[in-house]
Amino acid sequence: MDFDDTDEEAAFRKTARDWLEANGPAKGWFASLPTDEGKLQAARDWQRTKFEGGFACITWPKEVGGGGGTSIQQVIYNQEEAKYDVPRGYFDVTFGMCLPTLMKVLGAEATKRFIGPALLGEEAWCQLFSEPSAGSDLAGLRMRAVRNGDKWTVNGQKVWTSGAHFADYGLLLVRTSPDKPKHKGLTMFWIDMRSPGIKVQPIKQMSGRSMFNEVWFDDVEVDDSQRIGEVDDGWRMSLVTLMNERLSIGGGSGPTYRDAMKTAAGVTGLDGQPASKDRAFREKIAEWYVASKGVDLTGFRTLTALSRGETPGPESSISKLVSANTAQAVALEMMDVQGEWGGVRDAEESIASAVYQMSMMMSPGGRLAGGTDEVLRNIVAERVLGLPGDIRVDKTVPFNKIPTS
Known part of the structure; x- marks a missing residue:
């Protein structure tokens, strides 16, 4: 496992970082847009900007409009872009799930018909x-x-x-x-x-x-x-x-153990001390830290495989499973730490701009998208640990003969 960029990867990271510094929007720009229509148009405009800069679909062949680069270059670019307040999510399904399927199955002409407009932000899937x-x-x-x-x-x-x-x-x-x-x-x-x-x-x-x-x-x-x-x-x-969907969704997002510790340091507990000094709370921080490091190391396996031109294995299901559950646990615990303020979702009035309240409302979906906890546990059990598969009694039964109640 290699934790460092190669010379070539470091050079690409600098190129991506310099381009983002020159073209990335100011902090708070996208979040400040008042309407959904405005956010969608901003996402279309940013997609075109990335395409014109050579950073749209980095791994796709150049003949269809991609960058002709490697998977690790895409990961590096994503890491650098994450530091900017750019539109996220609007084209994830388009480029992460739908168009890769079309490219794999359909002919070149049909593929080009859809890829060009999407790369320019004109069509979404x-x-x-x-x-x-x-x-x-x-x-x-x-x-x-x-x-x-x-x-x-x-x-x-x-x-x-x-x-x-x-x-x-x-x-x-x-x-x-x-x-x-x-x-x-x-x-x-x-x-x-x-x-x-x-x-x-x-x-x-x-x-x-x-x-x-x-x-x-x-x-x-x-x-x-x-x-x-x-x-x-x-x-x-x-x-x-x-x-493609599971690789696209990856490990999820949300406030981390670092965010939780920082917030808790500014919240007074029942004993008049900062909540970050409470022993029970610090035990939870330790649990989240261990989970986070496990996800990081599993992620490094994936990055190492990508860097070597290899295909990541089913271990990536572990990262998504752990991250999604940890995000929900952090959000719920931090709302509890805030006491009566935990029920207030007002970005201007709430502690930490209500990030934990928003995460609490989004995190259940993270445990469903790209495979539920149960599906991912089956993948880990069968494909990582080599355990026997579930018994599927309806596998050979005609669909219209399967009981519906």
């Missing part, structure tokens, strides 16, 4: 996978697509679709053969989100934002030319997207 009835069991989805010649008619509902309210296109996974086992009867399409019959309803989050949505399909017509892969081979196509 969403991922239409999750459904109310399926939960974490993606293969249990029920949205139907019925074929009629060169057309398909789609009916059903998707849920938790991030960015669907501003996306131009989406990757859609549907059931095309209900008489086959659940993993065998799925097909993937790309879909124009402006197609007649599509209704997008943003879900109001307790944070006050609405970044994900319910999406209804009512007799939506899809051309067979929009199919990705073979009919009923959608599960294999979805695995390409899911692997």
Whole structure:
């Protein structure tokens, strides 16, 4: 395991740092934008700026508009960009999940049709996978697509679709053969989100934002030319997207043990001393510190693999699992430390600008996105520890024969 940049990596880091210093927005710029429309336009503008600077999709081939660089260069750039108040999240699904699937499966011409506008920030994508009835069991989805010649008619509902309210296109996974086992009867399409019959309803989050949505399909017509892969081979196509998703989401974010210790030093406990001196609280800090260092070291494994041109293993699931749970624990404990102020979510009035309150409201989603805790534990158990897989009694049963209650 190598903790230091190579000479080549150090040179690239300096190049990225210099470019960001010259082009990165001032601190607080993006957070100060008053409307969602303004934030979206800012995200589109920043995406174009990155493309023109040569820092958009660094690992993608130059012939499709990428940087032709390495995975470790992308990681280095992300580390440096994280120091600036730039728009985040608006194009993560586009570049981290959807377009890599198109590049892998579709021909060059179809791929170029979508990549150019996206790199310029002109088009965004969403991922239409999750459904109310399926939960974490993606293969249990029920949205139907019925074929009629060169057309398909789609009916059903998707849920938790991030960015669907501003996306131009989406990757859609549907059931095309209900008489086959659940993993065998799925097909993937790309879909124009402006197609007649599509209704997008943003879900109001307790944070006050609405970044994900319910999406209804009512007799939506899809051309067979929009199919990705073979009919009923959608599960294999979805695995390409899911692997990109988990790598894209990574370890999560939120206040750290360092932030918690700093905040607690300014909060008075019941004994009149700073809360940071409380022994029970310091035990929690120690737990979060150990978890953080474990995640850091696991991350270094991934970075080392990327630096050597290797593919990271399933160990990255450990980082996401631990980080997401730790973020939630830190947020809840720090709200408790604040006493009556813990229930106040006002960035101007609250302790630490209400970062713990906001993290508390966002952290449960971090334990779901890109794989629930249970899914990730199965991955770690089966692929890291080599334990036997779960017994799946419905694996060979036709989907329409599986009991629904």
